[in-house]
Amino acid sequence: MEVFNRMERQSAVVWIGGAAGDGVASTGDILAKTCSRSGLHYFAQSSYQSVIRGGHVVYQFQTASAPVYTHGDNFDLLIALNQDSVDLHIKSIQPGVGRGIVFNSDKVKLDAASLPAGTVAYGLPVGDLTAEFGRNPVMQNTLASGVFIYLMGLSWDIFEKAVRDQFGKKKAEIADLNVKVARKGFEYAQSKFQPIKDIVLKGDGKARMLMGANQAIALGAVAGGCTFYSAYPMTPASAIMHWLAPRAAKYGIVMKQCEDEIASINMAIGAGYSGVRAMTGTSGGGFALMTEALGLSGITEIPVVAVLVQRGGPSTGLPTKTEQGDLFQALGAGQGEYPKAVFAPISVEDAFHATVQSLNVAEKYQIPVILLSDLLLSEHLETVDPEAVTNKVPIERGPVVGSVGPDYKRYADTPSGVSPRVFPGVEGGQHVAASDEHDEDGVLISDIFTNPSTRVKMVKKRFRKMDGLARELAFQSIVKEGPAEADLTLVGWGSTYKTLKNIRLALEKEGLKVNHLQFRVAWPFPTEAAAKEWRSIKKAVLVENNYSGLFAKLLRQETGLTVAHHIRKFDGEPFNFSPLLERVKGLLKPGAPDIQYLVSSELDIPIKRVAVTA
């Protein structure tokens, strides 16, 4: 793990800051491709500081020879596209020779004396350098990208191809222009600056993919046999739709944009009834509208998968920020009781596999499945090994019959609770899939036919499916890493996995005995597996991106188990590595309180600290 070696680092943290519309994202995309195609690992996330005028955006990435798990901490290089970027981020510079800020010296003021010793103000006279190209304001990004390539010692050829791919063959002229401008920046840097000597970015030559969980979910959907995806646009789930839409005709899948989320899930359920694997996706607000239909799926036993990409709530909340605040919404969705599954994938790769698993579980158990992601997991970008995903995935549809006898009952009361499905078009299989309570034939018992014993039988039949599901998922629900027994156990669920993994590796490097439990299934709750793990826990800290400790509540509700230490963050940003590391380390110091809640936006100002002996 060279990431922690401050002498010579095989990693770099780079920030690109600018106003919305400055081309921050497209610059990030080109640099991402350059790093990835150089055989480097890469992890990026965008932060939108919407309180700042113009809508300030900062794209933060870490790239390294070894795997990277977070977007990193303080920057080695900041590409500042406006004055705000310098003013807001100058304090986050990593001291060290050659670290610095690349900026347009025509427009942005930066006092070199205000920088730490050894760091550099990489001023670019953008006007002079781009005069021959017509002084397009967006050229400063391209110019700065060329400087970045030189300072980091990356391959010009790989970069040039990434630029050309970004614009495509249709915009060859624009691509040419950008290559020329970038070259100008590269050559200017060659004449004025030195490459950063102690940052050595050496790739392993391996081709990796760049994706976030939204793309992984979309890819998992098509690989897993989903042929119907219906959705209403909502950040941060829309990228699933955006990936599927242009490919739908090629793959023969219907990607249906609907009038609202209610229509989206109801259409998916209709498609599921006709026999296709159907899915829908949204964020918290849209999911709230879908909840009644999840119950429809539950009682009619028609499979459906609903992706819930969480963002800051409640209500419209923080549309472009991350949070793990919808756990109870997912668990409690809709009126009444019905069997369901809730997956919370822990990484981009896992989002792919959890999608396939969701489609399988939905059909095998004829239940609604909720796939919980969040803005961080869905919208960040990282390098993924192509071998981590495959199209050779199992497609398990559960019992479906192509012909039926006179005794066929759609909702037959079987030992497993799963009744063979029949799709419309099969002679003799006619039945009504009813949202009122019904008997084994699907005949309504709700009003004048009310029949308590049938009601009891049907509820028990449906819930019996959870027994099989719980058995199937029992030991796939918790990912455990590190030694079997440790002085401290890090506990998380969903998207915090890689950050906690990084914390564990860092503490391990310091000689501390730390292990890590990450929950990837929230329902059915892995009660038995959790109880087994808790028997060997000495001290645990539960880290989650919400205010009230939703997972801690779920854990206690389902197992009676508690965790003494809690670290929570709800400012809309993901956990940053260093402050979290310091907090976690503090728990291992002598005299640390027995029970502690750290609920803070910055994590260095505890808002509420409780020290109570149980």
Added chain:
Amino acid sequence: MIELATPQAASKFRSEIKPTWCPGCGDFGVLNSLQTACATLNINPKDLVVVSGIGCSSNLPGFIHSYGMHTLHGRGVAVAQGVKLGNHALTVVATGGDGDGYGIGVGHFIHAVRRNINMTYIVMNNQIYGLTTGQASPTTSRSVKTKSTPGGNIENALNPLGLALMGGASFVARGFSGDANGLAEIMTKAIAHKGFSLVDVLSPCVTYNKMNTYAWFRERVYRLEEKGHDATSMEAALKASLDWDQRIALGVLYQVERPTYEEQDPATAEFGPLVTHKLGLSDSDWQAALKEFM
């Protein structure tokens, strides 16, 4: 004139479940006409899916021998569109009431109209919420006293036919459940129509709507086809849709040919019914997909 199927032929759509509607309910006529229309079109009960929302009339799928779904209040049309997109070889009929389709479900209704998926939507319009024992519905006339409007309804009634016409419907018709044969003919045309077809049926509630009775309608209804109506004329259709207090038009107000949704979406148009598609990605598609991320 269409030669309608005999009651004997229609009996293949008879369910073992006896309808739970009040004696005299207009919905009996709708059920009967739907069975006749399906038999007239030689539809096999195994290839028919009847999807409803929630309400008295939405219990209809239980009373017809076919595949069926009984879904959520207002959502039947959304579910039905999903069924049709999932397998467009099926005949899909959505049924429901005025509260279900023009109240809580009006958003799905208007978008289904413009989307033009090949299916039929039959609304049993009794101008009242019956199952919940008599509150005003979106089509309750002004001044009518109901449990929720004891001083008389102070809202204008919605005009579903006008709404559908303005929404870009390719087939808009009105029937009357007191005219079984006329209604069966309209339904036959609606189901045979390629595209989204709306049949608004005047279907009296004998328990909670004491104003819009069979007798009230009989005094007003007339058949468009007897008046030389041009169903390809939007102007004529709109004009007919505006009639209400003095006279009420029955028949096909409007019918035009428009491409259906499933004819235009390559996934359904070129690959056949979705339910028959091969699942997963081929090796070549998979490799190409991964390459795009590199």
